[in-house]
Amino acid sequence: MNRREVGKEKEQIAAEFLKENGYIILEMNYNTKHGEIDIIAKDAKYICFVEVKYRKSLRSGLPEEAVNLGKMKKICKASQYYLYSHKEYMNHQIRYDVIAIENDEIRFYDNAFPYCL
DSSP states (O other), X not given: OOHHHHXXXXXXXXXXXXXXXXOEEEEEEXXXXXXXXXXXXXXXXXXXXXXXXXXXXXXXXXXXXXXXXXHHHHHHHHHHHHHHHXXXXXXXXEEEEEEEEEXXXXXXXXXXXXXXX
C-alpha cells in the first residue's frame, strides 16, 4: 500500500471514530486552491474541520506535531472558503480538531488550534 492509500485508510478510520462519537460527516478530502481539509463534520454545536495525521513509528515525531502553523493557516483558509460556499453553515460555530493515529491508537484533540491566517 502506498502512502496515499494508507492516508485514505486512516482518514476513513478517523471518520468512523467521529461517527461512533455522534458526529455527522459532511465532507471528506475537501479541496480548494487554498488547501485540503481531511474531514468536515458536524456535532451538536459545531462545524468541525478535522486534520488527520498518522505515524507508524515515532521516528518523525508524534503525528499531532505535524500540524504546524503553515498547515493550520491552510486549513483555516480552506474552511473559510467552505463556509462561504455552504451558506447554510455560515452562522454555526466552528472548531478546528486534530485526530492523531499512531499504530492503532487514536487521539482526538477537539479545539486543537484557533483560527489563524
